[in-house]
Amino acid sequence: MIEELIRPEIRSFTPYNANQQPYKIKLDANESPFNLPLTVREKLSEFIKNDPQLNLYPDTDSIQLRKTISEHWDVDSEGIIVGTGSDQLIQVMTNVFIGVGDKILYPVPSFSMYRDSCLIAGGTPVKYLLNPEDGYEYSKETILEAYEKEQPKIIYICNPNNPTGNIMSVSDVIDVVKYCRKSIVVVDEAYGEFCDNTVIPYVKEYENLLVLRTFSKAYGLAGIRCGYSISCKKLASAVNLARPPYNISSLSQYIAQLILSDKEEINKNIEYLIEQREWMIGKLSNIKGVEVYKSYANFILVKVDNCNDVYNRLCEKGIFVRNFGLAPLLTGCLRISIGTNEQNSIFLDELSTICYNK
Numbered sequence: 001m002i003e004e005l006i007r008p009e010i011r012s013f014t015p016y017n018a019n020q021q022p023y024k025i026k027l028d029a030n031e032s033p034f035n036l037p038l039t040v041r042e043k044l045s046e047f048i049k050n051d052p053q054l055n056l057y058p059d060t061d062s063i064q065l066r067k068t069i070s071e072h073w074d075v076d077s078e079g080i081i082v083g084t085g086s087d088q089l090i091q092v093m094t095n096v097f098i099g100v101g102d103k104i105l106y107p108v109p110s111f112s113m114y115r116d117s118c119l120i121a122g123g124t125p126v127k128y129l130l131n132p133e134d135g136y137e138y139s140k141e142t143i144l145e146a147y148e149k150e151q152p153k154i155i156y157i158c159n160p161n162n163p164t165g166n167i168m169s170v171s172d173v174i175d176v177v178k179y180c181r182k183s184i185v186v187v188d189e190a191y192g193e194f195c196d197n198t199v200i201p202y203v204k205e206y207e208n209l210l211v212l213r214t215f216s217k218a219y220g221l222a223g224i225r226c227g228y229s230i231s232c233k234k235l236a237s238a239v240n241l242a243r244p245p246y247n248i249s250s251l252s253q254y255i256a257q258l259i260l261s262d263k264e265e266i267n268k269n270i271e272y273l274i275e276q277r278e279w280m281i282g283k284l285s286n287i288k289g290v291e292v293y294k295s296y297a298n299f300i301l302v303k304v305d306n307c308n309d310v311y312n313r314l315c316e317k318g319i320f321v322r323n324f325g326l327a328p329l330l331t332g333c334l335r336i337s338i339g340t341n342e343q344n345s346i347f348l349d350e351l352s353t354i355c356y357n358k
């Protein structure tokens with residue numbers, strides 16, 4: 001009976017499946033290998049010891065945190081909305097703009113949330129394809145053509161793209177924003193800290209541009225579930241219409257603020273991960289049967305022979321990576337998050353052993 005009550009467009013969904021088994025090395029979710037900096041931990045324990053006021057609801061508008069973010073980026077805090085992860089902001093945005101008959105335009109292969117949130121809202125997701133033969137490069141022309149044909153309310157650009165690691169140049173993104181005046185262009189910069197390619201300064205100029213950022217990746221705070229959007233004030237007010245009240249816990253608000261005041265440590269971690277990424281790309285390219293894609297993020301996409309077999313054998317060793325082998329346009333692909341040098345080295349050793357002993 002229950003099954004028949006479920007809306008037809010939801011019936012085919014499978015719950016998000018995160019690998020929960022015991023592991024030795026976890027390189028499957030693009031998390032940071034660096035835990036909360038010691039200075040931040042100390043301030044946090046002071047906060048808890050003193051007067052954390054956890055009996056009260058949090059500030060529903062995250063005012064202090066938004067102020068700190070606005071100073072970090074030199075933008076108006078009225079254009080910032082904070083979400084329980086940027087995931088929540090994708091959902092909220094979709095619920096504000098998309099109903100039955102409305103379309104979104106989204107890249108494939110990319111983050112699955114764009115399509116799923118649209119289906120849940122009853123809208124129609126329309127894909128634009130990234131070509132593996134061209135290293136999954138974005139094509140501005142493809143997006144503009146699809147815009148003319150489909151007239152979507154929202155266009156997504158994941159920049160750098162997850163899981164392929166490539167970027168669209170700032171000038172190309174801005175060309176899309178300028179041309180597609182009747183759509184909201186969402187630029188998901190979840191991995192923006194790992195390259196120097198942000199369109200945040202342009203939100204002042206274009207009212208149809210919204211940028212998504214998160215504390216989950218470069219800031220090493222996936223556990224606090226906190227992300228934010230930056231746009232003009234008008235667009236932010238619209239997104240705010242469907243945001244659930246009290247969506248960010250007091251502790252998450254406080255920790256996110258603290259991390260933004262300790263940029264030195266974070267920047268050091270980011271530099272380290274970028275260095276490791278480049279080192280990994282070199283090493284991976286030398287392994288027989290492995291094809292490596294360039295990356296501007298904290299992960300690397302590789303194409304390997306006998307992908308499922310390689311994946312399973314890594315799992316047996318307690319090394320988790322993300323298997324995209326069966327996903328559209330990602331045949332044979334694994335995504336490896338960048339860890340510490342020690343983790344990366346163990347992974348490379350195991351992968352070489354597997355590839356040379358087939």
Ligand SMILES: *Cc1c(COP(=O)(O)O)cnc(C)c1O
Nearest residue numbers: 085086087111162190214216227
């Ligand atoms: C990880 C990720 C996010 C969001 O993460 P949150 O933890 O919900 O902030 C958004 N977009 C992309 C492409 C991601 O990979």
